[in-house]
Amino acid sequence: MAASSCPASLGFVLVLLALAGASHGHPPVAGSALSSRFYDASCPRAYDIVQSVIQNARVTDPRIPASLIRLHFHDCFVNGCDGSLLLDDDLPAIQSEKNVPANENSARGFPVVDDIKRALEKACPGIVSCADILALAAEISVELAGGPRWRVLLGRRDGTTTNIESANNLPNFFDPLDVLQKKFRDVNLDDTDLVALQGAHTFGKVHCEFTRQNCTRGQAEGTLENLDQVTPKTFDNKYYDNILKGRAQLDSDQVMLSDPAAAATTAPIVHRFAANQKDFFRNFAVSMIKMGNISPLTGKDEAHDIVQRVIQNARVTDLHFHDCFVNGCDGSILLDDDLLVVQREKNVLVNENSVCGFTVVDDIKSALERACPSIVSSTDILALAAEISVKLAGGPSWRVLLGCCDRTMTNIESANNLPKTSSTPGTYLGRSSETSTLTTLTSSPSKNCTGGQAEDTLENLDQVTPKTFDNKYYDNLLQLRAKLDSDQVVLSDPNTATITAPICASVHG
Numbered sequence: 289m290a291a292s293s294c295p296a297s298l299g300f301v302l303v304l305l306a307l308a309g310a311s312h313g314h315p316p317v318a319g320s321a322l323s324s325r326f327y328d329a330s331c332p333r334a335y336d337i338v339q340s341v342i343q344n345a346r347v348t349d350p351r352i353p354a355s356l357i358r359l360h361f362h363d364c365f366v367n368g369c370d371g372s373l374l375l376d377d378d379l380p381a382i383q384s385e386k387n388v389p390a391n392e393n394s395a396r397g398f399p400v401v402d403d404i405k406r407a408l409e410k411a412c413p414g415i416v417s418c419a420d421i422l423a424l425a426a427e428i429s430v431e432l433a434g435g436p437r438w439r440v441l442l443g444r445r446d447g448t449t450t451n452i453e454s455a456n457n458l459p460n461f462f463d464p465l466d467v468l469q470k471k472f473r474d475v476n477l478d479d480t481d482l483v484a485l486q487g488a489h490t491f492g493k494v495h496c497e498f499t500r501q502n503c504t505r506g507q508a509e510g511t512l513e514n515l516d517q518v519t520p521k522t523f524d525n526k527y528y529d530n531i532l533k534g535r536a537q538l539d540s541d542q543v544m545l546s547d548p549a550a551a552a553t554t555a556p557i558v559h560r561f562a563a564n565q566k567d568f569f570r571n572f573a574v575s576m577i578k579m580g581n582i583s584p585l586t587g588k589d590e591a592h593d594i595v596q597r598v599i600q601n602a603r604v605t606d607l608h609f610h611d612c613f614v615n616g617c618d619g620s621i622l623l624d625d626d627l628l629v630v631q632r633e634k635n636v637l638v639n640e641n642s643v644c645g646f647t648v649v650d651d652i653k654s655a656l657e658r659a660c661p662s663i664v665s666s667t668d669i670l671a672l673a674a675e676i677s678v679k680l681a682g683g684p685s686w687r688v689l690l691g692c693c694d695r696t697m698t699n700i701e702s703a704n705n706l707p708k709t710s711s712t713p714g715t716y717l718g719r720s721s722e723t724s725t726l727t728t729l730t731s732s733p734s735k736n737c738t739g740g741q742a743e744d745t746l747e748n749l750d751q752v753t754p755k756t757f758d759n760k761y762y763d764n765l766l767q768l769r770a771k772l773d774s775d776q777v778v779l780s781d782p783n784t785a786t787i788t789a790p791i792c793a794s795v796h797g
């Protein structure tokens with residue numbers, strides 16, 4: 289997928305995921321309200337750009353406005369309007385919502401969303417979120433089809449995680465009325481919202497096998513039919529007329545009139561909207577704004593900024609490594625002695641007088657506690673700090689997966705078994721299990737507080753570009769000038785050289 293496309297562009301937005309105590313898995317940072325003027329200063333042409341891409345796409349694909357509004361609906365109902373529907377598979381971390389039954393071979397328009405993102409990135413790089421693109425595209429689509437206008441509220445940040453369970457629970461055409469009502473109530477939408485929003489079935493298509501006729505007119509499965517058979521391309525109130533005549537395409541449309549419970553709930557609203565298009569338009573706009581307000585991620589990603597600020601000059605990548613290799617990534621390396629209960633991992637041979645950065649981690653923790661007390665775990669601090677450290681040193685950036693809780697126990701036996709400078713590749717491989725992982729992880733230019741001429745003298749691990757995260761380390765290996773045995777053996781050990789040498793050469797090249 290192109291670098292400017294929505295899912296790929298999420299890389300620069302580091303979001304704290306699934307933090308303990310956060311509702312809907314969203315970060316509890318000070319959220320600001322959405323605003324229709326959010327991009328007035330930073331991307332004043334955003335609306336026009338989105339509109340022009342949709343208008344162009346519509347020339348060859350008249351159905352695209354309907355498809356785009358449906359994307360916003362399927363985004364907002366799963367984890368809130370956070371653009372998560374656009375994320376592609378990146379297993380095991382991300383399982384795409386695009387593949388659940390309600391979306392697969394059904395949700396469409398993704399390439400147009402990518403085109404919009406590309407156009408926006410050209411005009412105002414890194415500004416407009418993918419979640420906001422979906423909200424804007426929904427409004428513009430309705431307007432282009434003759435429906436109402438409304439002020440789209442903007443300012444959502446993109447999430448970096450999907451929710452397959454929730455995507456599998458999207459409202460379904462075979463859901464009875466009470467289930468549909470509950471699914472809407474769960475996201476703060478009432479019966480009027482349900483009736484108004486289903487009014488979007490005034491345009492767009494449906495696969496015949498989902499219809500109430502179930503392709504009975506001799507059609508092959510997969511044949512597309514108009515959702516509104518009277519005015520299929522116009523956004524109007526004829527959809528409600530169809531329901532009154534018993535001719536809605538989906539059971540989930542018709543039940544709003546026919547279900548025994550409808551008479552006291554949804555049926556009067558169907559009658560109202562069928563009789564008065566203005567009433568429908570007014571309510572549709574209000575309900576779209578309500579739907580767009582489902583758990584948006586707003587405000588700054590404060591935790592990330594705080595960690596970055598504190599570690600500007602400190603490198604703590606080796607702390608994350610020494611944490612994860614003992615008992616898993618659980619923050620246990622940070623625990624101090626607590627009489628007989630906890631014996632600290634800081635004192636084992638490979639850590640004592642060697643691993644640095646604990647005071648920086650303390651500083652980060654204090655800063656975070658001030659901003660959002662008892663939220664960010666120490667384990668997650670180490671993971672965030674590792675990524676930020678690499679990035680600050682010129683290395684790659686990646687999406688840090690968060691939400692780990694801290695353990696309250698250490699494991700001294702395992703800490704004593706951490707890979708040592710004299711380790712053979714096998715020691716690492718037992719844990720990381722992949723040679724390429726071993727070869728690339730050992731390139732981390734973390735400080736080693738031992739070695740050198742007089743004991744305690746510090747030397748650069750990479751003597752060519754010691755402060756930069758680059759691939760010169762592999763040059764050193766190829767020139768047999770690695771500082772540590774455990775680096776050099778990656779290339780020189782006869783048992784593994786045939787596997788690792790080509791990796792070193794390719795990473796170097």
Ligand code: HEM
Binds near residue numbers: 468496515
């Ligand atoms: C009560 C909940 C809803 C159910 C059960 C439902 C179900 C469906 C189904 C089964 C289809 C046809 C999919 C296919 O054949 O591939 C469809 C299409 C569509 N839905 Fe819904 N829907 C619901 C609510 C909404 C809402 C809230 C909106 C927008 C605000 C919406 C907008 C659309 C549009 C525009 C299409 C046509 C898309 C296209 O042509 O690409 N639906 N819906």
